[in-house]
Amino acid sequence: MKGIVFTEFLDLVEDKFGLEMVDKIISQSKLESKGYYTAVGTYSFSEMLQLLQNLSLNTKISIDNLLLVFAEHFFSVLVRDYPSVIASYKDPIEMISSVESHIHVEVKKIYPNAELPTFTVVEKCNDYLSMIYKSGRAMHYFGLGLMKKTFEHFNTTAKIDFQKIKDDGTEVKFIIQKIT
Ligand code: HEM
Structure with a gap:
């Protein structure tokens, strides 16, 4: 999975739940990357799954709902980064x-x-x-x-x-x- 998905996800978690929650879900997960992501890197999907699972456990929001809200945010990232694709x-x-x-x-x-x-x-x-x-x-x-x-x-x-x-x-x- 592309790094931009991780960096945008963690930005949104910070925005909605605070930096403490970002640190918490990273430390609760077993991440090969140790939670250091760059937008252009590539990381295992299992890292995203663990981050989602731990965020879901801590917030009592279902993974499905977390993915829905994240996608709504990610759309604005697509508009920002790929304006010409969308403008077509x-x-x-x-x-x-x-x-x-x-x-x-x-x-x-x-x-x-x-x-x-x-x-x-x-x-x-x-x-x-x-x-x-x-x-x-x-x-x-x-x-x-x-x-x-x-x-x-x-x-x-x-x-x-x-x-x-x-x-x-x-x-x-x-x-x-x-x-x-
Ligand atoms: C995943 C790009 C529009 C459905 C992704 C990923 C990128 C991307 C970079 C992550 C791939 C990875 O992590 O390896 C784009 C761009 C779009 C666009 C540039 C428009 C400018 C859409 C739209 C839909 C969609 C409109 C819905 C119909 C998905 C889904 C995934 C995904 C469901 C998650 C991966 C999966 O389910 O296996 N897309 N996307 N995308 N995209 Fe798009």
Whole structure:
């Protein structure tokens, strides 16, 4: 997992819960990196999982909710760091349905070792999109948060539902209905 995910995550933890919480979750986790992350580095996903698990234990907020809030923050990072990618879209359904075929393809060019999910579009029209998320990291709540923020970014709203195809969240169908 890319370092920028860790640096942004710990910044958000500091912002919401204070520096003591950052120190606490780092010391409660067994981290090969010792909690020193650089934005351009690459670290094991298990480090993120431990940080999330410990933050969840300390705050009593579920991992799913933590991932959702983190994704909403991460969207602003994407807008800040990749403005031209986002500016190439005029519509949220166009953007979300292009994550697999365009956006993450560009991400792979910048970071060849990025660990990305796959999104397969099932059905798409002007105000409706269904697609299947697959990833061993089961970060579908992170995807949900990014999708919600994508609609907000284009000053639109949507009803976004999902159904787990696999109970562990490694395969999830998203159903997105734009509200016009
Ligand atoms: C992960 C880039 C838009 C879904 C990531 C990662 C990067 C990235 C750098 C981390 C990879 C790693 O740690 O190795 C971008 C950029 C975007 C964008 C530059 C737009 C400018 C989106 C959107 C969605 C999405 C709109 C939702 C449909 C995800 C998910 C992950 C992820 C779910 C977590 C990894 C996983 O589930 O396996 N993305 N992304 N991304 N992205 Fe994107």
